[in-house]
Amino acid sequence: MKDIIRFQDISKIYGSGNTEVRALSHVNLTVQEGEYCSIMGPSGSGKSTAMNIIGCLDRPTSGRYELDGTDVAQLSDADLAIIRNRKIGFVFQQFHLLAQLSALENVMLPMVYASLPQRERQERAAEALTKVGLGNRMNNRPNQLSGGQQQRVAIARAIVNQPVLLLADEPTGALDSHTTQEVMSIFAELNATGITVVMVTHEPEVARLTQRVVWFRDGEVMHDHMAPEDLGQLTVVT
Amino acid sequence: MVDFAESTKMAVKTLAANRLRSALTMLGIIIGNASVITMVGVGEGAREYAAGQFESLGPNVLFIIPGSPASQNRTLERPRALTFEDSEAIATQVPTVDSVAPQLVTQQTVVAGNLNTNSTITGVTPEFTTVRSFEVDAGRFITDEDVERGTRVVVLGPDLADSLFPSESPIGQTLRIRNVSFEVIGVLEAKGAFLGDNQDDIAYTPLTTLSSQITGNTSPYGLEISFISVMARDEQSMTAAQFQIQNLLRLRHRIVDEDSFTVRNQKDALELIGNVTGALTVMLAAIAGISLLVGGIGIMNIMLVSVRERTQEIGLRKAIGASEQDILTQFMIEATILAALGGAVGTLAGSGGIMLVSALTPLAAGVSTTAVIVAVCVSGGIGLFFGVVPARQAAKLDPIVALRSA
Numbered sequence: 001m002k003d004i005i006r007f008q009d010i011s012k013i014y015g016s017g018n019t020e021v022r023a024l025s026h027v028n029l030t031v032q033e034g035e036y037c038s039i040m041g042p043s044g045s046g047k048s049t050a051m052n053i054i055g056c057l058d059r060p061t062s063g064r065y066e067l068d069g070t071d072v073a074q075l076s077d078a079d080l081a082i083i084r085n086r087k088i089g090f091v092f093q094q095f096h097l098l099a100q101l102s103a104l105e106n107v108m109l110p111m112v113y114a115s116l117p118q119r120e121r122q123e124r125a126a127e128a129l130t131k132v133g134l135g136n137r138m139n140n141r142p143n144q145l146s147g148g149q150q151q152r153v154a155i156a157r158a159i160v161n162q163p164v165l166l167l168a169d170e171p172t173g174a175l176d177s178h179t180t181q182e183v184m185s186i187f188a189e190l191n192a193t194g195i196t197v198v199m200v201t202h203e204p205e206v207a208r209l210t211q212r213v214v215w216f217r218d219g220e221v222m223h224d225h226m227a228p229e230d231l232g233q234l235t236v237v238t
Numbered sequence: 239m240v241d242f243a244e245s246t247k248m249a250v251k252t253l254a255a256n257r258l259r260s261a262l263t264m265l266g267i268i269i270g271n272a273s274v275i276t277m278v279g280v281g282e283g284a285r286e287y288a289a290g291q292f293e294s295l296g297p298n299v300l301f302i303i304p305g306s307p308a309s310q311n312r313t314l315e316r317p318r319a320l321t322f323e324d325s326e327a328i329a330t331q332v333p334t335v336d337s338v339a340p341q342l343v344t345q346q347t348v349v350a351g352n353l354n355t356n357s358t359i360t361g362v363t364p365e366f367t368t369v370r371s372f373e374v375d376a377g378r379f380i381t382d383e384d385v386e387r388g389t390r391v392v393v394l395g396p397d398l399a400d401s402l403f404p405s406e407s408p409i410g411q412t413l414r415i416r417n418v419s420f421e422v423i424g425v426l427e428a429k430g431a432f433l434g435d436n437q438d439d440i441a442y443t444p445l446t447t448l449s450s451q452i453t454g455n456t457s458p459y460g461l462e463i464s465f466i467s468v469m470a471r472d473e474q475s476m477t478a479a480q481f482q483i484q485n486l487l488r489l490r491h492r493i494v495d496e497d498s499f500t501v502r503n504q505k506d507a508l509e510l511i512g513n514v515t516g517a518l519t520v521m522l523a524a525i526a527g528i529s530l531l532v533g534g535i536g537i538m539n540i541m542l543v544s545v546r547e548r549t550q551e552i553g554l555r556k557a558i559g560a561s562e563q564d565i566l567t568q569f570m571i572e573a574t575i576l577a578a579l580g581g582a583v584g585t586l587a588g589s590g591g592i593m594l595v596s597a598l599t600p601l602a603a604g605v606s607t608t609a610v611i612v613a614v615c616v617s618g619g620i621g622l623f624f625g626v627v628p629a630r631q632a633a634k635l636d637p638i639v640a641l642r643s644a
Contacts, residue, residue, distance in 0.1 A: 052638050055557070057556075057557060078562070081557065081562075084557060085558060086559070092641060096641065098551055098554070099255075100251060100252065109555070110558045112240060113559040113560050113564060114559065115240060115241065161559075186479075210390070
C-alpha cells in the first residue's frame with residue numbers, strides 16, 4: 001500500500017510574537033491509498049488547518065508534507081494549482097456550484113483547467129454524473145436541483161479528473177439526514193472502487209460510517225483509529 | 239494554463255449571465271465612443287463645408303480690399319479707396335494675373351411692378367463671371383460695351399428674379415433702382431449660400447452705370463469701387479500675384495509705410511478656418527475622450543464589485559485548479575470585452591448621430607475611419623488598463639478565505 005498523505009512533524013503558526021497562534025503542532029499523520037477516513041475535533045482544534053494543508057490550499061510553517069509521493073511544501077502557487085487540479089477532488093459543505101452553468105458544465109470545469117479537449121470533457125463529465133446517479137439531470141442548473149443532488153454534482157466534479165484523494169469539508173453539513181445517507185453511500189461506493197476519501201465532519205453518525213476517525217485537539221492528533229463506541233463519549237466532551 | 243479561447247468563452251458566459259449589469263457597465267464607454275465619433279465626424283464635416291464654400295468662390299482667387307491688414311476691423315477711419323483704374327492697372331501690368339473683376343457693392347430698394355425688395359446691387363465688369371465662377375442661366379451677362387457706355391441693364395440672381403418676377407420671364411422686363419429704370423438682360427444660375435450669405439438674391443449692373451447713376455461715389459483718385467477680385471494664372475502663381483499686386487498698388491498709391499489695402503488669399507482664409515475647426519475638433523474630441531475615461535473607471539468600479547460578489551466562485555475555481563494567471567486572464571478578458579463591445583456599440587451610435595447631423599444640417603459629416611479605429615482601440619485599451627486592478631484583486635484572493643465567505 002502506498003501512502004497518499006504523509007505529514008511529518010507538520011506545524012502551522014499564524015501571526016507572530018504575542019499574537020502567535022499555533023494551529024497545528026508537530027503533527028504526524030499518514031493516510032494510505034484506499035482508506036476512508038474522517039477528521040473530527042472541536043472548533044479551533046486544527047482540523048480545518050490540517051484540511052487546508054492536505055488540500056494544498058495552504059502551506060505548513062514547518063515540517064514535510066508528501067502528497068502521493070511528492071513533497072508539496074516547497075512548490076510554487078502555480079504548481080500547487082496543478083496539484084489541486086490533478087490529484088485532489090474537493091467537496092464543500094456549501095457545494096460551490098456555479099449558478100450560471102448546467103450540472104454538466106459544472107462537472108466539466110476542472111477539466112477546463114486541465115486543458116482537456118472539449119469532447120473528452122463532455123464524455124467524462126457525463127460519465128461522472130452517471131456514476132453519482134444524475135445521468136438524467138445533466139442539463140439542469142444548480143437552482144433546479146435539490147441540495148442532495150447539488151452535492152452529488154459537486155462529488156462528480158471532484159472525481160472527474162480521477163484524483164488520488166477525495167477531500168470533503170463537512171460534505172453533509174447542509175443536508176438533512178435522509179440526503180446525508182444518500183451522499184455518504186456515494187462516498188462509500190467511490191471508496192469501494194479504490195479512491196482514498198478524507199472528510200472533515202462534526203457529526204459522529206457520519207464519522208461512524210467511515211473506517212477510521214482521526215481526532216484533533218489543540219493542534220495535535222489526540223486519537224487515531226478510534227473505536228466507534230469511543231466516538232460517542234468524545235462528542236459529549238466537546 | 240487555460241488557453242485564450244477557453245478564457246474568452248468563460249468570460250462571455252459570465253457577462254451573458256448578467257446581461258443588464260453588463261449593458262449598464264458598457265453604457266459609459268458607449269456614450270464616450272459615440273461622442274468621440276460624432277464630434278470628430280461633425281468637426282470634419284464643418285471643415286469640409288468651409289473648404290467647399292471657399293472653393294465655390296472660384297479657383298485661385300485673391301481679394302483686394304481697402305484698409306491695411308493691421309487696421310482691419312479696428313478703425314473707423316476711412317481708408318483710401320480702391321478705384322476702377324487700380325483694377326485696370328492690375329489687369330494690364332501684373333503678368334501672373336488671369337482676370338480682374340472690380341466690384342462696387344451697395345444696398346438699394348429694387349422695384350418691379352408692384353413688387354419691391356431691398357437687395358444688394360453689385361456693379362461689375364464682364365470678368366466677374368470668370369473670376370467668381372458664375373454661370374448665366376438665361377439671357378446674357380454684362381459686356382464690355384455695357385461698361386463703356388454705362389447702359390442701364392441688370393442681371394439678376396435666380397432668387398431675386400423669382401421674387402420680383404414670380405409668374406413671368408424676367409428677361410426684357412424693366413425694374414427700378416432708386417427711380418432709375420433698368421432692363422433685365424439675364425438671370426444667373428443658382429450658386430447657393432456662402433457661409434450663410436445668399437449669393438442668389440443679388441442684382442448685377444455694369445460698374446460704371448451703378449457708380450454714375452446710383453451711388454455717385456467719386457474719390458480724388460478716380461472711380462471708387464468696393465473691392466477687387468483677382469484670378470491668378472494658376473495655383474503656383476498665387477503668391478507671386480499677391481506680391482506683384484501689392485507692389486503695384488503701393489506705387490500707384492505712393493505708399494511708403496503701411497499699406498492702405500489688404501490682399502487676401504483664399505488659401506489663408508481656408509487655413510484659418512481649418513485651424514479654428516481643427517482646434518475645435520480637438521477640444522470636442524478631448525471632452526469626449528474624458529467621458530471615455532470616465533466610462534473606463536465605471537468598468538473598473540463594476541468589476542471590483544463583481545470580484546467581491548464572486549469571491550466564492552473565484553475561491554472554487556482556484557480550489558479545483560485555476561492558477562492566479564487563469565483568474566487574472568479571465569477577469570481581464572471580461573473587462574476588455576465589456577470595453578470593446580461598448581466601443582463597437584458606441585461607434586454604431588456615433589455613426590447614427592453623424593447621419594442625423596448630415597440629414598438635418600448642411601454639414602456633410604462623415605464617419606472618420608481613423609476616429610473609429612482610434613475609439614475602438616482606445617476603448618479596448620481602457621478595458622485592459624482598468625481591468626488590471628480588479629483582475630489582480632481576484633487573482634490574489636486566498637481560496638481558503640474566499641470559500642469560507644458566505
